[in-house]
Amino acid sequence: MRTVIFRTVAPYLTSLMLLFSVFVLLRGHNEPGGGFIGGLIAASALAIYGIACGVAPVRRAVYFHPMAISGFGLLMAALSGVFSIFFQVPLLTGLWAKVSFLGVELDLSTVLFFDIGVYLVVVGSITSIALALEERERA
Amino acid sequence: MDVVEGQLITALILALPFAGALVAPVLVRWFGHNAAWLLALLPLAAFVHFLGFLGPVAAGETVVAGYPWIPSLGVDFSWLIDGLSLTFALLITGIGTLIVLYSGGYLKGHPHQGRFLSFMLMFMGSMLGLVVADSFLTLFVFWELTSITSFLLIGFDHRREASRRAALQALVVTGLGGLALLAGLLVIRAATGAGAMSELLAAPDLLRDSPLYLAAFLLVLGGAFTKSAQFPFHFWLPNAMEAPTPVSAYLHSATMVKAGVYLVMRLNPAMGDTALWETVLPVFGGTTLIVGTLLAVRQTDLKLMLAYTTVASLGLLVMLTGFGNKLAVAAAVLYLVAHSLFKGGLFMVAGLVDHESGTRDITRLGGLMRAMPITFAAAVLGAVSMGGLPPLFGFLAKEEMYAALGFADGWSTLFTIVAVVGNALMFAVGFAVALKPFLGEKVETPKHAHEGPALMWLGPLTLGLVALAAALWSQTSHRFVTDPMTSAVYGEPATVTISLIPHVGMALYLSIGTVALGILAYLALARGRAAMAATLAAIGWGPDRGFDQAVGGTVRLSYAVTRVVQSGRLDYYMLATFAVFALALLVPMLAFGDLPTQPRFPVIAFYEWTIILIAAFGLWAVLRARNRLTAIVSLGIQGLALAVLFMLLGAPDLSFTQFMVETLSVVILALVMTRLRLSPADHRPTPEKLTGMAVAGVCGLALTLILLRVTQIPFDGELSAFFAEHARVIAHGRNIVNVIIVDYRALDTLGEIAVVMVAGLAILALVRIRPRRRRDAAAQTEG
Numbered sequence: 001m002r003t004v005i006f007r008t009v010a011p012y013l014t015s016l017m018l019l020f021s022v023f024v025l026l027r028g029h030n031e032p033g034g035g036f037i038g039g040l041i042a043a044s045a046l047a048i049y050g051i052a053c054g055v056a057p058v059r060r061a062v063y064f065h066p067m068a069i070s071g072f073g074l075l076m077a078a079l080s081g082v083f084s085i086f087f088q089v090p091l092l093t094g095l096w097a098k099v100s101f102l103g104v105e106l107d108l109s110t111v112l113f114f115d116i117g118v119y120l121v122v123v124g125s126i127t128s129i130a131l132a133l134e135e136r137e138r139a
Numbered sequence: 140m141d142v143v144e145g146q147l148i149t150a151l152i153l154a155l156p157f158a159g160a161l162v163a164p165v166l167v168r169w170f171g172h173n174a175a176w177l178l179a180l181l182p183l184a185a186f187v188h189f190l191g192f193l194g195p196v197a198a199g200e201t202v203v204a205g206y207p208w209i210p211s212l213g214v215d216f217s218w219l220i221d222g223l224s225l226t227f228a229l230l231i232t233g234i235g236t237l238i239v240l241y242s243g244g245y246l247k248g249h250p251h252q253g254r255f256l257s258f259m260l261m262f263m264g265s266m267l268g269l270v271v272a273d274s275f276l277t278l279f280v281f282w283e284l285t286s287i288t289s290f291l292l293i294g295f296d297h298r299r300e301a302s303r304r305a306a307l308q309a310l311v312v313t314g315l316g317g318l319a320l321l322a323g324l325l326v327i328r329a330a331t332g333a334g335a336m337s338e339l340l341a342a343p344d345l346l347r348d349s350p351l352y353l354a355a356f357l358l359v360l361g362g363a364f365t366k367s368a369q370f371p372f373h374f375w376l377p378n379a380m381e382a383p384t385p386v387s388a389y390l391h392s393a394t395m396v397k398a399g400v401y402l403v404m405r406l407n408p409a410m411g412d413t414a415l416w417e418t419v420l421p422v423f424g425g426t427t428l429i430v431g432t433l434l435a436v437r438q439t440d441l442k443l444m445l446a447y448t449t450v451a452s453l454g455l456l457v458m459l460t461g462f463g464n465k466l467a468v469a470a471a472v473l474y475l476v477a478h479s480l481f482k483g484g485l486f487m488v489a490g491l492v493d494h495e496s497g498t499r500d501i502t503r504l505g506g507l508m509r510a511m512p513i514t515f516a517a518a519v520l521g522a523v524s525m526g527g528l529p530p531l532f533g534f535l536a537k538e539e540m541y542a543a544l545g546f547a548d549g550w551s552t553l554f555t556i557v558a559v560v561g562n563a564l565m566f567a568v569g570f571a572v573a574l575k576p577f578l579g580e581k582v583e584t585p586k587h588a589h590e591g592p593a594l595m596w597l598g599p600l601t602l603g604l605v606a607l608a609a610a611l612w613s614q615t616s617h618r619f620v621t622d623p624m625t626s627a628v629y630g631e632p633a634t635v636t637i638s639l640i641p642h643v644g645m646a647l648y649l650s651i652g653t654v655a656l657g658i659l660a661y662l663a664l665a666r667g668r669a670a671m672a673a674t675l676a677a678i679g680w681g682p683d684r685g686f687d688q689a690v691g692g693t694v695r696l697s698y699a700v701t702r703v704v705q706s707g708r709l710d711y712y713m714l715a716t717f718a719v720f721a722l723a724l725l726v727p728m729l730a731f732g733d734l735p736t737q738p739r740f741p742v743i744a745f746y747e748w749t750i751i752l753i754a755a756f757g758l759w760a761v762l763r764a765r766n767r768l769t770a771i772v773s774l775g776i777q778g779l780a781l782a783v784l785f786m787l788l789g790a791p792d793l794s795f796t797q798f799m800v801e802t803l804s805v806v807i808l809a810l811v812m813t814r815l816r817l818s819p820a821d822h823r824p825t826p827e828k829l830t831g832m833a834v835a836g837v838c839g840l841a842l843t844l845i846l847l848r849v850t851q852i853p854f855d856g857e858l859s860a861f862f863a864e865h866a867r868v869i870a871h872g873r874n875i876v877n878v879i880i881v882d883y884r885a886l887d888t889l890g891e892i893a894v895v896m897v898a899g900l901a902i903l904a905l906v907r908i909r910p911r912r913r914r915d916a917a918a919q920t921e922g
Contacts, residue, residue, distance in 0.1 A: 024795075029872040032791035034880060040799030047806050067903065070896045077889055092885040096871055107871065114888075115881045121892040125899030126803060132906040133810035 010052030017045030025119050035115035039122025047130040055135045070124025077117025080110040146204045152188045155181050156264030164253030175243020178256055179236045186232035193619045196225050203273055203337045219273035219337050222623025223404055227270035230479045234393045235263045237598035241487055242385040244594030262288035266394050270401055274335040275324040285395050286313040293382040305378040312365050312375045320362025326355040343409040367399025367453045370427040374683040377446040384490030387442055392449045393483035400456045408630030420461020425557040427454025432564035437671035441489040441499040441572055448565050452478050466543030468629045472621055473536035481524035484602035488518040491595050492576050497585030506581030510588045513596045515577045520603025522573030526566040529639050532606040539637050541646035559653050566657030571664055613638045717834050724841035735847035754780035766819035767812055775805040792876040
């Protein structure tokens with residue numbers, strides 16, 4: 001499976017897929033997409049990179065342990081839900097704010113952070129499973 | 140719910156012990172054992188607050204207040220303060236104050252004293268909540284909290300196996316009882332519609348006349364009898380003596396074990412006055428009384444002697460409460476107060492003796508009177524009250540008891556005899572505890588004994604003096620404590636008149652007889668102990684052993700079940716899972732004749748046919764594949780074809796997800812396959828293959844049928860319309876699927892991603908375990 005062609009193409013493919021996954025994540029609220037699908041795309045990107053070039057480069061590239069990423073995602077999703085307590089509305093109520101960033105009007109919301117949390121949980125969990133399995137292939 | 144004056148203050152007072160539990164470890168670090176003086180201010184404040192209720196409650200008022208808790212279920216966090224709960228609250232906070240001080244002295248210098256005081260205050264808060272609770276849910280939550288805090292306290296010395304076993308035993312027994320209570324409260328709610336004690340007591344006949352009465356009765360008593368250590372559930376209480384003495388004095392004599400009695404008393408107006416109630420309660424209570432006192436005679440350890448008499452006293456209380464006449468209820472009330480005072484005090488005395496002399500074995504103690512005069516005074520006050528002698532409060536309780544039982548008929552004569560025998564034996568054991576260590580020849584003890592610190596003798600002495608004062612000014616104590624509590628338990632206004640001046644009559648003769656019998660038993664205690672030891676050895680089995688056998692049996696059973704169910708062969712697990720899946724779908728459809736009708740064949744465009752053909756080709760390739768890897772990849776063909784179909788039918792989100800899930804499953808399955816080192820091809824014998832095929836076929840059939848059936852149900856578009864209409868406006872999103880996931884049903888999603896993460900952790904752990912086991916196996920074959 002680890003042919004020269006695959007190994008050469010894999011980093012580019014992975015980068016593209018990761019970029020695409022973030023795109024899918026962010027557009028999810030209005031177009032098909034969202035955190036869950038984005039997370040799956042990112043996880044398969046990392047899995048492909050692992051198959052092509054080995055697990056160690058993936059772990060270096062991800063830097064954090066994938067399970068830690070997953071845990072952070074869960075925390076983020078939970079916190080974005082709890083945030084509503086400051087506005088005295090029920091748990092997980094979506095809160096919206098208009099922020100102007102570099103002259104562009106952006107809709108920021110707790111829902112977005114919740115979705116990013118979902119994304120991170122899915123990426124982290126599946127990547128850690130896939131990497132663990134790939135690692136054993138080598139051992 | 141109406142706002143009642145002082146509502147917030149009462150709520151804060153109820154939270155106070157828990158706040159104290161938070162700061163206790165810090166305070167102990169700063170001030171050492173003297174932190175007890177500060178911490179004792181918390182229960183003292185609560186005590187003073189509850190004193191303020193004495194006037195209104197004596198005037199016949201009942202305070203019901205609280206806050207909404209789960210309004211959608213009609214559940215409040217509410218409390219009910221009447222004569223019954225007020226007396227309990229005063230006992231809990233009053234004795235609690237003394238116990239906190241006592242703990243300061245008893246565990247002076249202990250490395251975990253802060254933790255101990257913290258547990259103690261937590262327990263106090265739970266117990267206080269339990270007795271004032273009005274709504275059933277509040278009651279249940281605090282009931283379970285007392286079980287849990289009691290577990291922590293019994294197992295405080297967790298390095299000793301006996302402590303751990305005793306703690307676990309108490310938790311299992313009282314925890315099971317707690318579940319029975321929960322069920323009982325739900326039954327009561329179903330039977331009467333009442334969600335709180337005050338509502339239930341407002342219409343007391345509703346429950347008695349309900350067909351559910353028997354179920355409620357059995358379940359509630361299951362809770363009360365386990366908590367209050369009634370025979371045959373009494374065994375956990377003596378074992379709980381593994382706890383440090385302040386715990387025994389507070390939880391296992393004065394307060395927690397009375398929770399069951401409290402419950403019985405609380406429900407007496409609504410559940411009492413039936414033949415069942417007035418038979419079962421006296422019979423179990425009376426049996427517990429006799430068994431408890433006989434077992435107490437057997438013991439030589441001061442704490443165990445007291446523990447078994449506590450079992451006996453709890454039996455007496457249940458017996459009196461269930462006896463059914465007003466005098467008996469008044470006697471139960473008097474005895475409950477008296478018992479809390481004298482037994483708490485005597486336990487503290489036992490702890491003092493142990494603390495100062497180094498032993499609790501009554502046969503190795505003697506002549507401590509000169510060394511510990513204040514302790515001796517407290518011990519004598521306790522024993523006099525326990526023996527029912529004037530001029531202490533215990534005397535009033537015993538007189539009232541005999542006046543209530545009498546010789547009216549065979550039934551009451553029986554219980555009069557039971558009460559006389561039980562009281563006489565308790566008299567003997569009580570005086571043995573109070574006199575034997577102090578009188579007679581000075582015996583050499585492990586430590587050189589002298590008077591304990593003020594922190595420690597303050598408690599027992601105060602309790603003794605309170606019992607004395609309460610008896611001397613009996614009219615005042617009746618007005619503020621006995622009368623309101625008796626009225627609350629009996630359900631009708633009651634007045635108690637008993638005083639220290641005895642009336643010549645049957646009660647007095649019975650009292651004199653009890654004392655005479657008690658003195659005889661005291662003199663013959665050593666012989667009685669030997670006889671009881673021989674008897675118990677001859678029986679050779681008790682509920683305590685039974686508990687071990689039940690636990691052992693459960694463990695063996697689960698081993699046996701695991702051996703059968705967990706064969707360790709993956710294909711069996713898969714077969715079982717899918718067979719159950721198929722049956723779960725098919726059986727209800729067939730049983731209710733709910734099969735789909737012949738569907739109209741849809742118009743399928745040619746490009747759709749192409750996709751279907753690709754899927755079919757994928758399936759054919761799976762069947763034809765010579766090795767497993769090919770089969771897995773071929774399965775992917777079918778899955779991807781399905782994803783394309785979703786796309787064509789206008790479900791892009793679903794299609795996206797299907798694509799990714801399919802890809803990842805193929806990747807992960809392939810990785811797993813290479814990891815498992817299966818042989819590349821499938822070598823199962825033909826019958827097994829056929830079974831697998833049949834199960835797969837049935838699964839497919841069942842799923843197809845149910846999907847057809849579901850689509851044939853008229854579509855209710857209300858939800859879709861709602862989402863479509865509001866997604867843009869409320870949730871600012873045009874993609875309804877995503878809005879549902881992250882906004883409308885965000886709580887579900889939160890739960891789901893938590894599951895994803897935990898599943899990931901579990902798989903990671905499993906993947907990591909495998910190689911080491913293989914290495915071990917390899918090492919074994921080599922060796």
